[in-house]
Amino acid sequence: MIQILVIAILSLIAQLVLPWWSLAIVTFVVCFWRSSSALTAFVYSFLGIAIVWLGYSLWVYGQTDGVFIMRISQLVFKANNAVLPFVGTTILGGLAGGLAGLSGYFVRQVTGNQSMSHTA
Template sequence: MYQIVLIAFLSLCAQFFLPWWTLAIVAFAICYWRSPGAGWAFWYGFAGVAIVWLMYVLLIQLRTDGVFVGRMSELLFKANTPFLPALATSIVSGLVGGLAGLSGFYVRQATTTQIINRIS
C-alpha cells in the first residue's frame, strides 16, 4: 500500500512543475519497481493519482461558493451537478494512472524473469 502514498507524493511534486501527464510516468515507475499483481498495479496507479486530483479539487471547491463549479458542470456535462466535475476529474486522472501502473507491472514482467519476480 505504500506504493499509493509514493505515487501520490511524487505525482503531486511532478505536477507542480511539469505537464499533467507526468503522473503517468510516476505511476508507471512505481509499479514497475514494486507491484504484486496486475490488479494491484492498476489500483495503486488509479488511487495514487486520483487521490491527489480529488483532494486538490475538493480543496478548491470548498473554498469557493460552488457557482463556478456548477457552471463548469453545465458546460462540460450539460448538467448542473456540483460533484460531477470533481468525479470526472478523479476518474480521468485515475484511469491514466491506473493504466500506467498496469503497464509498469507488465513491462516488469516482460523484462525480468519469473524467479526474480517471486523473490521481490
C-alpha cells in the first residue's frame, strides 16, 4: 500500500514539471527498488497512476464545469457521456504506469539485484 502512495505522490510531482511520460520513469524506478513480485509491480503501478490521472481528470472537470470533458467525449467517443473520458484516461494512464512498473521489476530480475527488494 505504501508503494501505491509513493508512486502516486512522486508521479504527481514529476508530472507537474515534466512531460506526462515521466510517470513511466517514476514507476520503473520505484518497482525496480521496491517490488516483491511481477503482479504487485503491475497492480501497484497501475493503481498509483490511475488514482493520479482520475484525480486530475476530476479536477479539470471541476475547473471547466464539465465543458472540456464533454467536448473531449464528443470528439473522441462521439457521445455525450462524461464518464467515458474518465474511464479512458484512468485505464490508459494505469496501463502506462503498470507496464513501466512491470519493466522495472523485470530489469531488476535480469540484472540480479534481488537483494534490493523489500517485502511489504
